[in-house]
Amino acid sequence: MSPIVKRKGEKFTLPGKYLLFILTILCTGLIVLTFHTDILSAPASTIGGFFVTPLQEGISKAGSWMHTRSEELVQIRSLLKENEELKAQIDELTMENIRLQQDRYELTNLRELYELDAQYDEYDKVGARIIAKDTGNWFHSFVIDKGYDDGLAIDMNVMAGSGLVGRITDVGPNWAKVMSIIADNSNTSGMVLSTSDNLIVSGDLELYAEGVISFEKLVDSADRVVEGDKIVTSNVSDKYLPGILIGYISSINVDSNNLTKSGLITPAVDFEHLEEVLVVTQLKQTVGDS
Amino acid sequence: MRRFLLSAALVIFSFIMQSTVFKELEFGGIVPNLMIVLTASFGFMRGEKTGLIIGFFCGLLVDIFFGGVLGLYAMIYMYIGYLNGKFNGIFYPEDIKLPLGLILGSDLLYGMLCYITMFLLRGRFHFSYYFLNIILPEMVYTILVTLFLYPAILWINRKLEDKEQRSARKFV
Numbered sequence: 514m515s516p517i518v519k520r521k522g523e524k525f526t527l528p529g530k531y532l533l534f535i536l537t538i539l540c541t542g543l544i545v546l547t548f549h550t551d552i553l554s555a556p557a558s559t560i561g562g563f564f565v566t567p568l569q570e571g572i573s574k575a576g577s578w579m580h581t582r583s584e585e586l587v588q589i590r591s592l593l594k595e596n597e598e599l600k601a602q603i604d605e606l607t608m609e610n611i612r613l614q615q616d617r618y619e620l621t622n623l624r625e626l627y628e629l630d631a632q633y634d635e636y637d638k639v640g641a642r643i644i645a646k647d648t649g650n651w652f653h654s655f656v657i658d659k660g661y662d663d664g665l666a667i668d669m670n671v672m673a674g675s676g677l678v679g680r681i682t683d684v685g686p687n688w689a690k691v692m693s694i695i696a697d698n699s700n701t702s703g704m705v706l707s708t709s710d711n712l713i714v715s716g717d718l719e720l721y722a723e724g725v726i727s728f729e730k731l732v733d734s735a736d737r738v739v740e741g742d743k744i745v746t747s748n749v750s751d752k753y754l755p756g757i758l759i760g761y762i763s764s765i766n767v768d769s770n771n772l773t774k775s776g777l778i779t780p781a782v783d784f785e786h787l788e789e790v791l792v793v794t795q796l797k798q799t800v801g802d803s
Numbered sequence: 804m805r806r807f808l809l810s811a812a813l814v815i816f817s818f819i820m821q822s823t824v825f826k827e828l829e830f831g832g833i834v835p836n837l838m839i840v841l842t843a844s845f846g847f848m849r850g851e852k853t854g855l856i857i858g859f860f861c862g863l864l865v866d867i868f869f870g871g872v873l874g875l876y877a878m879i880y881m882y883i884g885y886l887n888g889k890f891n892g893i894f895y896p897e898d899i900k901l902p903l904g905l906i907l908g909s910d911l912l913y914g915m916l917c918y919i920t921m922f923l924l925r926g927r928f929h930f931s932y933y934f935l936n937i938i939l940p941e942m943v944y945t946i947l948v949t950l951f952l953y954p955a956i957l958w959i960n961r962k963l964e965d966k967e968q969r970s971a972r973k974f975v
Contacts, residue, residue, distance in 0.1 A: 527852075528852075529850070529851035529852040529855060529885065529888060530851070532852060532855060532856070533851070533855050533881070533882075533885050536855065536859055536877075536878075536881055537878065537881070539874070540859075540874035540875070540877050540878040540881070541874070541878070542874070543872070543873045543874030543877075544872045544873070544874040544875055544878075546873070547872045547873040547874065548872050553873055557866075557867045557873060558867065560867070561864070561867040561868060564815065565815060565818065565819060565864070565868070568815070568819050569819050569822060569823055572819055572820070572823045572824060573823040573824075575823075575824065576823045576824035576825075576826070576827040576828075577827055579824070579827060579828070580827035580828065583828075644823070645819075645822035645823055645826070645868065646822055646823075646826040647822070647826075647869045648818065648821045648822050648826075648834070648836075648838065648865055648868075648869060649834075649836070649865070649869070649917065650832070650833050650834060650937050650940075650941050651917055651921060651922070651937065652869070652921075654869050656822070656868055656869075690868060690869065697922070697927070698871065698921075698925070718922075718927075718933070718937070719929060719932050719933075719936075721832065722831075722832065722936070
């Protein structure tokens with residue numbers, strides 16, 4: 514008899530293949546629905562935040578404690594050697610420091626002169642702790658312990674120290690998901706600080722092990738951009754605030770079309786050991802806003 | 804009811820462990836996939852339906868927290884659970900070879916599906932790199948973790964089955 518028709522007294526059960534079929538349709542529907550819109554992200558994130566985030570917070574602390582202990586054991590030996598080297602370096606650096614302080618004094622004066630106050634300091638920032646990282650090995654997103662209850666919103670920029678980490682792509686009441694700029698699906702509009710040439714910075718899983726990210730579409734016909742140049746977020750990006758440090762160019766080569774250049778960037782942030790991040794609670798002004 | 808609660812707890816437990824503790828204990832940037840172990844084990848221990856439901860919820864959790872769209876991981880995990888359920892008929896708790904083989908195969912399938920849906924479709928054709936550096940290490944690491952995790956899942960399942968049989972007998 515057909516498994517769907519219910520016989521009297523028989524307990525109704527749905528066979529596996531029908532359930533599979535129904536859930537497949539449900540999943541496909543969800544994928545289509547959430548590909549361009551974010552209707553469902555609010556209820557889903559609320560549920561997630563309710564069940565999972567409080568637990569993650571505690572266990573994450575335990576995890577990082579274990580991690581620190583294991584790293585300590587490994588590092589003790591190398592630390593002793595490093596200590597001697599560092600002591601020698603201190604003398605060297607003290608000399609350099611004095612020289613740099615003089616330079617800095619000059620720089621501050623010049624900045625005041627041109628009213629070029631460092632732009633970062635104007636952004637309001639909120640500190641947040643990373644409580645969970647992407648479960649898979651394909652992408653590099655993570656979850657932080659603050660959400661819209663703390664005033665965060667989608668597309669807010671996330672920094673660590675002085676460099677750009679990524680931006681918030683999803684937000685719940687007490688958590689937010691951050692997509693990092695080194696993730697394979699991330700593209701950031703950047704510019705070379707010294708020449709203001711625009712370029713596209715994209716994360717690449719193949720380069721992840723080397724600790725670099727790639728950039729492309731740099732138009733630099735005058736060959737003014739060199740290795741070591743600072744890359745910051747550009748003015749034309751619609752998600753990122755301008756002037757946040759992304760990293761430094763580590764290699765550069767001309768594309769086969771002879772018009773553009775591409776190469777590698779060493780990020781300013783150490784993504785391996787991120788624990789706390791700063792969220793800039795200010796959104797980039799876009800064309801629609803007034 | 805007891806089975807339902809315990810399954811839900813296991814799903815949430817493995818998700819949290821994987822996103823926190825195991826992420827800190829990575830080797831060369833690779834983490835094992837606990838949720839594949841869980842989904843596959845429930846698949847061949849309890850049958851297609853349990854496998855696909857456990858898989859669906861594992862995937863949904865990943866989707867909510869880390870996925871780009873809702874439902875993609877859910878679908879991948881669900882199919883893996885369902886396919887493992889097909890092997891329920893030839894599963895014996897004493898034999899460890901079949902579970903290890905199935906979990907290895909499931910992780911390979913998971914890696915392949917992830918590559919195809921999220922990388923190949925975006926024009927990343929360098930398959931050999933992804934296979935050697937992401938999929939293969941993850942399989943090795945997952946199977947290592949399975950050696951410890953699988954007996955625990957088996958034990959939980961056996962306890963549950965004992966309890967259910969006892970209460971069924973009492974009822975008769």
